[in-house]
Amino acid sequence: MPRFIIERDLPGAGQLTPEELQSISQKSNEVLGAMAGRAQWLQSFVTDDKLYCVYIADDADTVAEHARIGGFPCTAAQQVRTIIDPTTADIAV
Numbered sequence: 576m577p578r579f580i581i582e583r584d585l586p587g588a589g590q591l592t593p594e595e596l597q598s599i600s601q602k603s604n605e606v607l608g609a610m611a612g613r614a615q616w617l618q619s620f621v622t623d624d625k626l627y628c629v630y631i632a633d634d635a636d637t638v639a640e641h642a643r644i645g646g647f648p649c650t651a652a653q654q655v656r657t658i659i660d661p662t663t664a665d666i667a668v
Contacts, residue, residue, distance in 0.1 A: 576615075578655040579638050581628040583648045589623040596621070599647075606645040613637050625650075 591599075607614055614632035632638050635652050642649035 576631045576633060578617075579630045579632055579635065580653050580655060581626075581630060581638060581642075581649060582651040582653075583626040583628065583642075584624065584650045585626055585648060586624045588621050588626055591621070602645050603641070603647070606641055609644075610637070610641065614641050 603616055607616060614630055614637050617629040617631065619626050619628040630638060630641075632641075635654065638652040639649055641647070
């Protein structure tokens with residue numbers, strides 16, 4: 576399944592309490608559980624006013640469905656085309 580980076584505008588995200596983050600996570604897991612494996616949450620990065628989430632999903636519509644059902648913002652969802660890291664510089668061409 577393709578990997579997606581999801582941008583969620585959430586003013587004050589960096590000030591959310593551990594309990595609030597737990598509640599958001601529980602809701603996401605609940606929705607994902609009902610989606611019969613069509614999407615999987617890998618991780619999220621919390622910044623001051625946004626969440627950046629990494630998901631594996633059937634397609635962008637599935638990502639949008641998860642957001643809609645869960646009541647989560649979904650500002651943008653971009654499919655990851657490839658992944659690079661510092662070791663990419665060492666690959667012989």
